Amino acid sequence: MHKPLLQILLDSGYFPRRKAYAYIKRGHIKVNGKPVRDPRAMVNPFTSSITFKGYRINPYVRRKEYVMYNKPAGEFFVPREIMHLLPLEPLEKEDMGLLILTNDSELLRKFRESHIKRTYIVKLSRPPRDRLKIEGARYTTIGKNLLKLTTAKLRFHQLREKIPNVVNVKRIEIEPIVLPDDLGEGEYRPLSEDEKVALVDYILSR
Numbered sequence: 001m002h003k004p005l006l007q008i009l010l011d012s013g014y015f016p017r018r019k020a021y022a023y024i025k026r027g028h029i030k031v032n033g034k035p036v037r038d039p040r041a042m043v044n045p046f047t048s049s050i051t052f053k054g055y056r057i058n059p060y061v062r063r064k065e066y067v068m069y070n071k072p073a074g075e076f077f078v079p080r081e082i083m084h085l086l087p088l089e090p091l092e093k094e095d096m097g098l099l100i101l102t103n104d105s106e107l108l109r110k111f112r113e114s115h116i117k118r119t120y121i122v123k124l125s126r127p128p129r130d131r132l133k134i135e136g137a138r139y140t141t142i143g144k145n146l147l148k149l150t151t152a153k154l155r156f157h158q159l160r161e162k163i164p165n166v167v168n169v170k171r172i173e174i175e176p177i178v179l180p181d182d183l184g185e186g187e188y189r190p191l192s193e194d195e196k197v198a199l200v201d202y203i204l205s206r
Contacts, residue, residue, distance in 0.1 A: 014105050066190065096169075096185065122170075
């Protein structure tokens with residue numbers, strides 16, 4: 001059964017109406033690999049692959065899911081089993097560490113509107129000559145070429161703009177969730193009930 005693309009996105013629960021409409025118009029929504037910019041375009045949700053920036057949209061979500069994934073460097077896509085979920089905040093291809101993925105559209109919206117603390121390990125190609133001044137972040141030096149940086153203002157793609165000579169970045173925390181030591185690179189697991197409650201309560205209260 002064919003339905004308008006905009007309605008499929010609204011049914012999925014990933015986006016509020018205004019965001020869904022804007023993403024379609026900007027060409028961020030692809031159907032079978034091709035951008036579709038008409039919100040009224042008729043699409044069969046059962047036979048079509050619908051993606052948002054590489055992440056697959058499940059058009060009929062039955063329950064809210066919350067997953068943590070330890071992203072390896074050099075990979076852009078997440079494992080197939082969790083491609084239907086969207087990250088609270090993605091990472092660059094060359095970066096690694098904590099991704100939290102969900103189909104909770106309200107949590108996604110609130111996270112993007114709020115200043116949530118994230119912590120990174122930043123590897124530099126060489127030590128800075130002088131103490132860095134990084135607007136919107138604070139850091140400590142933890143090795144010759146390593147910084148531990150915390151920010152609630154800078155988005156992931158701004159780190160290289162603010163910090164010279166970055167080799168890669170590893171995210172180890174999205175408050176209040178810390179990347180656990182026992183989650184290997186390329187592994188993922190659902191958030192525990194306590195982690196889920198803590199995350200949702202914290203972000204929605206901002």
